[in-house]
Amino acid sequence: MHLPSALRLLSSVLLCAALASAALAKPNIVVIVADDYGYADVGFNGCTDIPTPHIDSLARNGARFSNGYVTHPYCSPSRAGLLSGRYQQRFGHEANPTYLPADTQVGLPVTETLLPKLLSEAGYVTGAVGKWHLGAAPCFHPNARGFTEFYGFLGGGHEYLPAANAPPADAPAWRTEYRAPLLRNAAPQPFDGYMTELISREAAAFVTRHKAEPFFLYVAYNAVHTPLQAPEKYLARLPNIADPRRRTYAAMTVAMDDGVGDVLAALRAGGIEKDTQVWFFSDNGGPATNAAPTCNAPLRGYKGSLYEGGIRVPFVLQWPAAVKPGTVIGTPVTTLDLFATALAVADAKPAPGNTPDGMSLLQLLKGDAPSFDNRALHWRDGGGKANKWAVREGRWKLLRSGTLAQPGPLELFDLDADIGETRNLAAVKSEIAARLQKLHDGWNAQLVEPLFQSPRPAKKKQPR
Numbered sequence: 052m053h054l055p056s057a058l059r060l061l062s063s064v065l066l067c068a069a070l071a072s073a074a075l076a077k078p079n080i081v082v083i084v085a086d087d088y089g090y091a092d093v094g095f096n097g098c099t100d101i102p103t104p105h106i107d108s109l110a111r112n113g114a115r116f117s118n119g120y121v122t123h124p125y126c127s128p129s130r131a132g133l134l135s136g137r138y139q140q141r142f143g144h145e146a147n148p149t150y151l152p153a154d155t156q157v158g159l160p161v162t163e164t165l166l167p168k169l170l171s172e173a174g175y176v177t178g179a180v181g182k183w184h185l186g187a188a189p190c191f192h193p194n195a196r197g198f199t200e201f202y203g204f205l206g207g208g209h210e211y212l213p214a215a216n217a218p219p220a221d222a223p224a225w226r227t228e229y230r231a232p233l234l235r236n237a238a239p240q241p242f243d244g245y246m247t248e249l250i251s252r253e254a255a256a257f258v259t260r261h262k263a264e265p266f267f268l269y270v271a272y273n274a275v276h277t278p279l280q281a282p283e284k285y286l287a288r289l290p291n292i293a294d295p296r297r298r299t300y301a302a303m304t305v306a307m308d309d310g311v312g313d314v315l316a317a318l319r320a321g322g323i324e325k326d327t328q329v330w331f332f333s334d335n336g337g338p339a340t341n342a343a344p345t346c347n348a349p350l351r352g353y354k355g356s357l358y359e360g361g362i363r364v365p366f367v368l369q370w371p372a373a374v375k376p377g378t379v380i381g382t383p384v385t386t387l388d389l390f391a392t393a394l395a396v397a398d399a400k401p402a403p404g405n406t407p408d409g410m411s412l413l414q415l416l417k418g419d420a421p422s423f424d425n426r427a428l429h430w431r432d433g434g435g436k437a438n439k440w441a442v443r444e445g446r447w448k449l450l451r452s453g454t455l456a457q458p459g460p461l462e463l464f465d466l467d468a469d470i471g472e473t474r475n476l477a478a479v480k481s482e483i484a485a486r487l488q489k490l491h492d493g494w495n496a497q498l499v500e501p502l503f504q505s506p507r508p509a510k511k512k513q514p515r
Contacts, residue, residue, distance in 0.1 A: 055405075072471055077174065079327040080267045081258075081318075083311060084133075085365075086182060086208075086276040089337030089345030093365045098346070100292055101301040103489035105312035109331050111370040114378035114416065118466075119366020119426060120443075121335055122384045124355050125505075126207055127184045129334045129386070130271070134185070134196075135163045136390030136407035138494075143502035150187050150206040157503045159184015159259060164402035166390055168197025170267045173399035179203065180256045181250040181271035187228075194236055198269070202235050202253040210271055211246040211280040212304075229278075244295050245272045245282055245435065247303065251310025254314040255317040262321030267393070268508050270314065272378070273301055274307040277343055297344040323370040328396070330389055333364040351472040356451050357430050357441040358472050374416055381422045383443060386411050403436065427487075429494045442491040448478070449487035461488070 064515060087341025090096055094103045097108040118250065120140060122132035127147040131139040139145060148157040157421035159165075167177040178200040180191045185209040193201040206228035213231050232239040233249070242249075254270045267413070281302035288305055292298040318324040338354040345353070351360030374410040387409030394401060395411040414420040430441040430450075438458040453459035463477040463484045475486045 068209055077397055078174075078370065079267045080170070080396070081270065081327060081329045082133075082268070082389065083329065083331045084130070084272065085272045085307060085313070085331070085333040086271075086273050087338055087343060087345065088275055088304075088333035088365065089347050090333075090350050090360065090365060091346040091348045092275075092300075092337065095366055095367070097233070097348075098216075100297075101289070101304050102504075103304065103308045105308045106331060106365075106367075106485055108315070108486055109311070109329060109367045110377075112371065112376045113329070113367060113369030113374045114380055114405065116275070116366040116368070116380050116382075117383050118381055118383040119332060119364060120362050120383065121332070121364055122385060122387060123430065124335045124357060124361035124432065126276075126334050130185060131159045131163075132268075133386040133389065134165045134167070135159070135405070136166060136394075136401065136409055137163070137405060138408050138429065138498070140435075140498040140501075141408075142236040142455060143499050143500040145432065145434055146503060146505035147184070147207055148186055148503060149505065150465060152187040152205075155188045155190050158188060158191035160502065161195075162472075164405050165196045167193075167199075167267060169394060169399045169401065170397050171197055171199065173397040174419065175265045175267045175397060176200075176261050177259075177267045177269075179269045179271065180253045180257065181269070182207070182209070182273045184208075192237065196398040200236065200257065202233070202240070203250065203271070204231055204273075206231055208276055208278075209246055210278065211273075245306065247272060248308055249314045251307075254310070255313045258314060258317035258323075259321060262317075262323050263399075264290060270310075270311070270326070272307050273455065275343070275345075277338075279343065294344065294462055298343045301509045316355070326423065327370070328393075329369040330367070332386065335359045336364060349471050355432075357432065357439060357452060359466070359470065362430060362441075368412075368416075370416075373413075378416075380415065382415060383428055383445075384415070385409060385428055386421075410472060413477070427490045427494070429491065431495065431498065435495060435498065440491055440495065442487050442494070444487060445484055447480075447487060448472075449484055449491070459492060476491045 092098050094107040121129040123129045128139045131144040132208035136281050142160050171177050177198045179198040181203040183205045187205045201327050208229050210229050233242050257268055279299040281299050285302035289298050289301050292301055318327050335354050337347050350360035352360035391407050391409040393412045401407050425445055427444045432439045436455045446465055448464045448466050450462050461477045462475045464472045
């Protein structure tokens with residue numbers, strides 16, 4: 052072989068190796084968020100009446116985090132923590148914002164630099180599909196927060212099927228919100244199908260369009276949040292569920308599971324599934340059964356609660372290039388860690404002044420992360436005035452529920468031995484309770500008052 056040819060061949064081999072290394076170093080990132088999904092309503096957590104084969108495949112082919120948490124027991128604050136990588140109480144986003152398109156106060160503060168912007172700066176194309184719920188004014192729009200593409204709705208919920216009539220002019224905000232136009236970026240779109248299917252279709256199409264470049268895709272289903280609505284074709288797949296509410300909820304779950312399958316199929320068709328992280332979790336626990344027929348067993352509590360049923364959620368990661376199939380990780384983790392992990396794999400940096408609160412999971416996924424063993428995870432609801440907070444360190448969790456006028460008792464649980472939080476050990480393990488109380492007090496002192504309250508905005512505007 053002539054030397055120039057050999058050099059050209061060597062250069063080509065080195066280039067290919069470099070590209071392959073770069074592709075592996077910067078995997079695609081798909082984050083799929085269910086809405087108000089019950090902890091025990093997925094197969095890998097023991098559900099037997101609702102088939103979830105595609106969601107289960109993520110756990111079978113990847114890692115299941117059996118102690119996976121969100122940062123708040125309600126929809127919007129949980130999402131604010133996920134996309135900012137910081138405890139949302141640090142910047143006053145501690146309630147669900149009312150749907151107020153003209154109000155520049157009620158939403159995720161523009162002082163926070165979100166994950167899509169940081170990943171965009173690192174060379175990723177970014178897309179959001181589905182529910183936003185982080186402010187309806189133009190300054191809060193996904194395109195203004197780092198997402199290159201957006202398809203979905205700006206409020207906290209939506210009808211699943213096209214409404215026959217528009218709400219009257221004097222309708223309450225929630226009714227306007229649930230029938231607001233769908234948007235492609237800023238352009239209104241016709242609502243001509245079942246919402247869950249529309250979200251799934253757009254998510255799969257994004258994958259197909261961008262398969263040749265690193266991408267970050269945020270798929271935020273409003274399923275399985277109320278209203279309970281499902282087409283007959285999904286109901287027909289569940290003839291063995293007699294209760295009509297549970298059957299409709301199950302049908303909504305099946306539609307979402309089909310959508311997860313559509314996204315996975317698009318990744319496979321594009322030849323990029325191996326080098327793609329696919330995360331799946333719920334934004335909070337399932338609601339109380341009088342609101343929706345969910346199941347959080349064996350956890351105590353539900354959406355809105357700081358018992359495990361409000362904040363511990365189904366939580367999985369599929370990433371064939373780096374995660375062994377069937378991995379189960381019992382170490383407590385949080386959606387804040389997803390943010391830190393995404394920055395690590397993308398070689399992206401946090402914005403100055405917006406120090407992330409999570410930790411990269413890369414070492415934990417390799418089975419070597421002693422720094423996770425004794426870190427504290429925190430929760431607060433009500434702006435510090437409701438006396439509703441929790442802290443977990445290792446196996447121990449301390450919480451208090453109540454108001455300032457009527458504070459509930461301190462409750463200490465050993466979650467390794469008592470996942471259902473049935474035995475309060477605060478009196479017999481007082482030294483542990485005191486230590487965790489001190490951890491909470493130190494964290495709480497760093498936080499700010501809420502910028503707005505649900506369902507109405509705060510009376511006093513805050514400077515931006």
